[in-house]
Amino acid sequence: MDYSRIKRTLFVSVFMNFVFISLQKKQEVLLDMVASGAELGWLTSPVEHGWEIGQRAVNGSLLYNYYICNVEEREQDNWLRTTFIQRNPTASRVFVELQFVVRDCNSFNVDSLTCKETFNLYASEADADIGTAFRKGQFRKVATIAPDEISSLGEMKMNIETKVVDNLSHKGFYLAFQDIGACVAIYSVRVYYKTCPATVKSLAKFPETVAGGENQALREVTGSCVSNAVSEDQPRIYCTTDGEWVVPMSQCQCIPGFEAMNDACQECQPGFFKPSVSSETCKPCPENTQPSGSGAISCTCKDGFYRAPEDPETADCSGLPSAPQDLVATTAQTSIGRLQLSWKPSADTGGRSDIRYTVVCERCEGRACQPCGEKVRFDPSNTDLKETRVTVSDLEPYLNYTFTVEARSGVSQFSNKRATNSIITALPYTSPIKVTAMYVVDRSSTSLSLQWSVSHLSKPVATRYELMFRKKENDEEITGKVTTYTVLVLEKNSVQISDLSPSTVYLFKVQALSPEGNPGSYSLEKEFSTLPEASQKTGNTAVILGAVIGGGVMLFIVVVVLLLRKRRRNSHTRRGPEDTYFSSxxxxxxxxxxxxxxxxxxxxxxxxxxxxxxxxxxxxxxxxxxxxxxxxxxxxxxxxxxxxxxxxxxxxxxxxxxxxxxxxxxxxxxxxxxxxxxxxxxxxxxxxxxxxxxxxxxYMENGALDKYLKDHDGEMSSFQLVGMLRGIAAGMKYLSDMSYVHRDLAARNILVNSNLECKVSDFGLSRVLEDDPEGTYTTSGGKIPIRWTAPEAIAYRKFTSASDVWSFGIVMWEVMAFGERPYWDMSNHEVMKAINEAFRLPAPMDCPSAVYQLMLQCWLQDRSKRPRFGDIVSIIDKLLKSPDSLKAIADFDPRVSIRLPSTSGSDGSPFRSVAEWLESIKMSQYSENFSKAGIIGMEQVLQMKSEDIHNIGVHLPGHLKRIAYSILGLKDQTSTLSVFAV
CATH class of the missing domain: 3.30.200.20 (Phosphorylase Kinase; domain 1)
Structure with a gap:
């Protein structure tokens, strides 16, 4: 077979449909084989019969590729090494993107081929370019490159693979591709690292930042506020390994006179103002104020208008109230020395709702007037009155009284003008004095001692009384016989009448006479009898004896009733105290x-x-x-x-x-x-x-759960903590079964008794969260505790048992973190944004993996997929019945999970003292321990190990681990984790 033709076909035919991927995120390219458009000068080994370079003109550009196809030969070891690639000093992780074609070994019709369908990627670091010196032993293997699709003859399929080269620390590096017998062509090699681009978030500027490596999944970056913006804490944000910004903290806000607009702070326009550092927009100047200029922080009041000292700068300016209207004094006919003042409110309140009234009383004899003094009483008061009426008592008759009612508001102090209305009235002594009660003080067989009381409240000048009495005849109702009364005129309200007949009934009535002698009405006629002459003492003894016997009978009845009630209660069956954790x-x-x-x-x-x-x-x-x-x-x-x-x-x-x-x-x-x-x-x-x-x-002896956990940080085992969660879940299951939605489930609203039994409390969301002024987020319809509330309840006010389950997940996190504040120092806005971007709280330190997985189930975005409280109780019961299930610990990152401060200071630590460092991790109680041990500098802290921390007196496991993990965070080397294992 003509393998040279196969090689040419391998790289030539692919160029016809070659497409390069467009970048979606911020990347800094260190090497781009295609973009170079020239000979790359890569080193091949062996020089002969190894990798070859090819080229072709596409759309006016000359594209190069490297290929090899020595499938007919055995034991191939062909290397292709790049030139020296300079590294950004802060980029410890780079990405290698390859585009290549691999030929299917089955497409070769030759026997005994040692054909492969993969090749290898290697890397080697160096501090300087070593030129053509090439030693295979200096390279470490990164990955084996395997195609997703292999190509057959006449049908070429392009593969794209991206591999990560991590933990780089030298000034530069080389890449090498090893072929061990494949038919492969490399068309593109791109080497780049990811960065989080420069950005402005919440008025804070953050510089472009190189994404972290595997040892630093989240890289904390500090920023600065834009011009005319400030923040209590330095703005911070995290850069992920994918080059994305997440979890911004410490929001910047525009200074007074400026508002946020297009990621900047701009001056308030004329006629608008902003009085404080806030995220609010500029507001129009309030009513009755003068127009402001640009960048105003307040608007001054017009003449004749004022603001009270407690009024905010955003309040309207107010005028003075007008005088009260229609002041009337009404004398009570049945009461002596009393009248009622009433009036109508001020017609003009000056635009204020804090109108109060003051009543001033003067008494006049002739032309001389003087204050009434403390003798006259006002009900409810004569100052700071909200109501438009007041009752005045202990007045004297025949005197003229002048009552002045003044209307005042919060701005009355700024003007000398008074808004008053006055009335002059005389209090006549017209009300009759009425005898209200008559009773016997003492009696004998021949005398009766009587006393009576009258209805007047003020002391009359010289009141006298007329007493009339007569003997009651037995047949007077039948015969109509009239008996003559005996009349006595008395100077006091008591009398002793002697020379009476024994065992005789007498009728008495009395009336009071005014100083002028005018009589009042007679009292009702009362009957009183004298004692028998011979049995006066016996009668007294009988009365006493009867009272004793009657009291004894009543005491006996009370005792019998109490015994019956106690017996009835004891007859009820009583269930014994159930196990805190395993009750059915x-x-x-x-x-x-x-x-x-x-x-x-x-x-x-x-x-x-x-x-x-x-x-x-x-x-x-x-x-x-x-x-x-x-x-x-x-x-x-x-x-x-x-x-x-x-x-x-x-x-x-x-x-x-x-x-x-x-x-x-x-x-x-x-x-x-x-x-x-x-x-x-x-x-x-x-x-x-x-x-x-x-x-x-x-009464719950140990108080609120969050405070109890903070006070006992690290003192309880995971089993105990999960047991407490079981009690809370059981209580919430009961409420859920009753169709009750709590809406404010949080550790602060769980109470703990002396047996560490947890009980749900604080029913109703109308209260303000006392422990945290920023703990609520105001919306139409009330306040919501954002850190504990499900996203659908925040967005749509949909409170259900499922939203209580979300809150229970936050309570689980609080318990396992020993009362740590959920989402730490993030603002409400940052919390909502992070949740909507799928951020969830990380596992607390030493939290069992099964418990953290249950938390994540409670925080599912889809509320229908969250477990119900019945399911939660069952899950926790299984964990408690199998304690070994709590031994597997969830992954823990100390830099995220306990919010350790930045460690990027110039000397490796931002802390100026050991005390400052301990305060930042809430371990200030051990400052003296470190000082006595002679550890006074942060360089000494960084050398400490677990046994050193224990030796200076830190014995609680939770505290020991918190300090150890903080030192780990300062060192920023996860490889030293074993040093701090506890």
Whole structure:
């Protein structure tokens, strides 16, 4: 067979349909065989009968290729070496793209051929061009090149392969192609490395960066803010091995007077302003302000208009309120010394809603007036009134009073003008004094001592009383006989009447006389009797004895009732405490469906239906343990007669609440009262019928789960942590079975008791997240905790049990990371963008692979594919029953998983001290340990091994590993991982 003809055919026919691939990503080319368009001067070995060079003109360009087809000869070892390829010092990984044709060995009709259909790619590094010196032993094999399609005679098929040459460290390198008996032609060799192109993201500029190699999958790059933009932290971003930017952090924001536009900060236009560093756009100047110039940070108020000190620069300027209208004083006919002032609100509020009223009282005798002083009382107050009425009491009759009502707002302090309305009124002493009660103080067989009270509130000048009494005749109702009254005029409200008959009933009535002698109305006639003469003492003894006997009978009845109730409770079967981790979910299956308390027309009805009322006297507050949106939270004791003392948590409603706040506060009790599960916080009851509303729940000694985990970092095994997750999952399964969606499942809303049993709490999403002001993302319809919320719930507000499953996956990550903040210091916007680009949180340190795989299942984009809580409980149960399944650890990258700082400082470390480094990894408590051990410089830290860390006093496994992995990150050499194995 004519192999020379086969060779020519091999490379000539392919050029007719030869197409080069267009580049889609940023690549820096080091060698391009086709683009060179000239002799490449590559070295062949052997020189004779080895690789040959061919050429052909295509579209006016001369294209070269290398080919070989020594299939008729045995033991081929033909080498083709490139010229020296200069390497970018930062590019440790390059890509070799080959376009080639390989002939099918079956197409050769010759016996005993040692034909091959593959060839090999080799590489050799050097710091200088060695020219024609060629030694095979200096090359290391990169890959065996095998075609996807082989060509037959007359039908040539082009193959494209890309191989990676990694871990390059010298100034340059050579590539070599070894043929061991194939019929192959190489048409194109492109050598390039990938870069992340220079870009601007979130107003931060990042330079073009060479993509990392296999030892650095994500290369952290620091950037700088564009002109007129600032950031609290230096902007950072990661460059992937594919030349793509991912996970930007520390967003830049435009300075005051500038807004973001087209990746730059531009001045606000005239008539617009921006007062602070933010990502907001410039806003038009508010009402009643003067037009601003370019780049304004505020708009000044017009004359006669002001802003209150607490008003933001974005608020409208306000005018002064007008005086209150239609001031009226009304005297109460049934009360002495009291009147009510009422008025209509100011017609002009000046554009403000914080109008308050102040009432000033003056008393006038003749022409002399003076302040009323503290003697006069105002209800509710005479200052800072929101309502347009006030009750004034303890006024004196026959005096003229001047009441002045002033309207004030937050800007009244900036002007001397006062918005007042006054009224003069006299308080006559026209209300009669009425006797309200008469009773016996003491009695004997011949005397009665009486006393009575009156209705007036102020002290009259000289009140006298007229008392009338007579003996009651037995037949007066039949005969109509009239008995003459005895009349006494008294100077005080008590009297002792003597010389009466024993065992006789007397009728009494009394009236009060005004200082002028005008009588008031008589009291109701009352009957009082004298004691029998001989049995006065006996009567007293009988009364006492009767009281003792009656009290004994009542005590006996109470004891019997309590014993019956206790016996009834003891007759109920009691289930013993179930195992925290392995209780049967079937025993805890809900028998009802959750009812939304907001569906009730009267929310108070829901509270009464689902929660027990507790009297405040049964509750003792001990100390404050926290604060919520509605008020303080106390630890306390609940003592009910039928139960022993119980430690409880007491949520209170702070004073000054509105009715809506009270309903929102109690709605959580209406929700909790419907649940009964060992992993759901238990509601003891509520206080609603008294002034201070309270919610009483069981007390959880170890508090919130996230804080507990941070305080015990590294102190618990994976088995214990997964056991805690089992309890949370069981509680969420119960809620899901009741068709209840939590919407705010996070470690901060899980409480832990003394047995490390976890219970779901905090039902309802209306609260502000106290531990993190940036923890929520405001949308139409409320606030969403972005870091814990499923993407469909953020985008479309679709909260379902599946979105709770997503949140449970985040809780799993928090637990296995000992309370680490999800997504670290990324902003809400960055978190949403990363999730939508398929980024998921990496496995925490020492996290079992099976647990991390369950997390990833919870974070599936398609909510229908996520596991249900019943499935999650079953999976966790299997893991706990087979502890060996938790031994396989998920892959862990310390530079990503614990967010270690950049290590690209000029001296190999950006830290100025050991204390600064320890603070960055939240291990400041060991600063003294390092100092006592004489480790005062970062160069000493970089030399430490696992046993060194242990010897200075770091004994907790979690802390030991965190410090060790941080040192590993500083060294940036994963090959030293074994040094820090714990």
């Amino acid at each position: 979910p079937d025993q805890l299956k809900p028998l009802k469906t959750y009812v939304d308390p907001h569906t009730y027309e009267d929310p108070n009805t829901a509270v009464l239906k689902f929660a027990s009322e507790i009297h405040p006297s049964h509750i003792t507050k001990q100390k404050v343990i926290g604060a919520g949106e509605f008020g303080e939270v106390y630890r306390g004791i609940l003592k009910v007669s039928s139960r022993k003392e119980t430690a409880v948590a007491i949520k209170t409603l702070k004073p000054g609440y509105t009715e809506k706040q009270r309903q929102d506060f109690l709605s959580e009790a209406s929700i909790m009262g419907q649940f009964s599960h060992q992993n759901i916080i238990r509601l003891e009851g509520v206080v609603t019928k008294f002034k201070h509303a309270m919610i009483i729940t069981e």
